[in-house]
Amino acid sequence: MKNSLKLLPLLAAVALSQGVNAQQAPKPEQLIKWRQSAFQVVAWDFNRIKANLEGSYNKEDVVKAANTIAAIANGGLGSLFATGTETGRGWHDTSTKPALFAAGSKVGDHAASFAKESAALAILAVTSDQAHVKEQFGKLGGTCKACHDDYKVKD
Amino acid sequence: MKNSLKLLPLLAAVALSQGVNAQQAPKPEQLIKWRQSAFQVVAWDFNRIKANLEGSYNKEDVVKAANTIAAIANGGLGSLFATGTETGRGWHDTSTKPALFAAGSKVGDHAASFAKESAALAILAVTSDQAHVKEQFGKLGGTCKACHDDYKVKD
Numbered sequence: 001m002k003n004s005l006k007l008l009p010l011l012a013a014v015a016l017s018q019g020v021n022a023q024q025a026p027k028p029e030q031l032i033k034w035r036q037s038a039f040q041v042v043a044w045d046f047n048r049i050k051a052n053l054e055g056s057y058n059k060e061d062v063v064k065a066a067n068t069i070a071a072i073a074n075g076g077l078g079s080l081f082a083t084g085t086e087t088g089r090g091w092h093d094t095s096t097k098p099a100l101f102a103a104g105s106k107v108g109d110h111a112a113s114f115a116k117e118s119a120a121l122a123i124l125a126v127t128s129d130q131a132h133v134k135e136q137f138g139k140l141g142g143t144c145k146a147c148h149d150d151y152k153v154k155d
Numbered sequence: 156m157k158n159s160l161k162l163l164p165l166l167a168a169v170a171l172s173q174g175v176n177a178q179q180a181p182k183p184e185q186l187i188k189w190r191q192s193a194f195q196v197v198a199w200d201f202n203r204i205k206a207n208l209e210g211s212y213n214k215e216d217v218v219k220a221a222n223t224i225a226a227i228a229n230g231g232l233g234s235l236f237a238t239g240t241e242t243g244r245g246w247h248d249t250s251t252k253p254a255l256f257a258a259g260s261k262v263g264d265h266a267a268s269f270a271k272e273s274a275a276l277a278i279l280a281v282t283s284d285q286a287h288v289k290e291q292f293g294k295l296g297g298t299c300k301a302c303h304d305d306y307k308v309k310d
Contacts, residue, residue, distance in 0.1 A: 026202065037195035041227065044189040044235075047181065064230040071226035072196065075219040080199075091246045 028082075032090030035080035038072050045069045046144070049121075053134050062133060063125045069140070070122035073115045081107075100151040110147035117143050183237075188245030190235035193227050200224045201299070204276075208289050217288060218280045224295070225277035228270045236262075255306040265302035272298050 026034075045065035052062050086101045088094055100107050117140040124136050181189075200220035207217050241256045243249055255262050272295040279291050 034195060034199040037192035038199070040189060040192035041196050044193070045230070048231075061231065068223075068226040068230040071223040075200070075223040076203075076216065 028084040028088050029090060031080050031082055031085050032088050032094050034090070035077065035085075035096075036090045036092070036094075038077060038080065042069050042072055042144075046141075049133075049137055053130065053137060057130045059125070063122075066118070066122040066125040066133075070115075070118040073111075073118040078108075078111060095153045095155075097151050097153055105151075107147070107151060110143065110150070113143040114140075114147065183239040183243050184245060186235050186237055186240050186245075187243050187249050190232065190240075190251075191245045191247070191249075193232060193235065197224050197227055197299075201296070204288075204292055208285065208292060212285045214280070218277075221273070221277040221280040221288075225270075225273040228266075228273040233263075233266060250308045250310075252306050252308055260306075262302070262306060265298065265305070268298040269295075269302065 045068050048065040049062055052058055052065075081096070081100065083101075085094070086096075086098060099105060117136070121133065121136045121140050124132050200223045203220040204217055207213055207220075236251065236255065238256075240249070241251075241253060254260060272291065276288065276291045276295050279287050
């Protein structure tokens with residue numbers, strides 16, 4: 001008991017001096033749950049924009065939805081596909097194909113397109129009209145589909 | 156069959172003329188799943204900022220995480236607590252207490268605080284240093300706790 005009490009501050013000091021985070025790294029199941037959640041939020045906001053474009057257009061609502069998609073797409077999603085998350089269960093079994101994790105995977109290109117087109121949509125939602133938002137929304141949807149075709153197991 | 160085929164364009168025209176969205180409104184279970192997902196994404200980003208503050212501070216990572224929290228907090232979360240979602244199952248049974256939906260609920264005040272403090276954090280993450288981010292992060296955490304104390308069933 002006495003020894004372990006002495007050891008704790010030492011370990012903490014070592015961890016801090018090495019820049020190691022004091023928190024435990026999240027487990028793979030947690031990362032999978034978070035990535036499934038992130039894409040669900042994107043789906044929510046994508047659905048909102050679609051409803052606005054097909055029905056009554058509320059600019060403020062579209063701006064909010066586009067801004068959230070852009071924040072997530074540019075917010076470091078890659079870390080949720082860390083080594084160890086190739087298989088496993090978050091809210092449900094992962095829908096990510098093993099190909100995403102393979103060397104030579106083009107997922108970085110898809111992620112960059114998703115980030116770019118969503119950022120453009122967030123800007124257009126503020127600065128432009130429904131017709132331009134619709135056009136850019138189509139481009140954004142194209143980046144979703146391209147990545148899903150390559151790396152997502154069909155529902 | 157012939158009659159129903161004739162009726163469809165008429166219904167669509169009525170819906171459009173009334174500004175009703177052509178899409179079906181999302182079901183309560185879908186809204187609950189989306190709100191659970193949104194708060195999971197907030198938890199992910201909250202966890203990232205905490206890890207940065209307790210370990211090695213990466214400004215870019217903190218900016219991304221704070222920006223995503225701010226986008227979600229200011230992105231229309233209230234619509235995910237629509238009438239009909241008082242009970243039900245998304246990824247799991249809702250953790251929202253019935254009190255949130257009651258007349259006189261102060262949830263709007265909590266939501267406004269969450270939106271305000273997360274927006275301030277997103278700005279400070281870009282413009283200021285770790286010490287100020289830590290202080291603002293504490294304020295943001297306070298808004299989470301205040302709302303959870305009133306309206307979230309304990310895990």
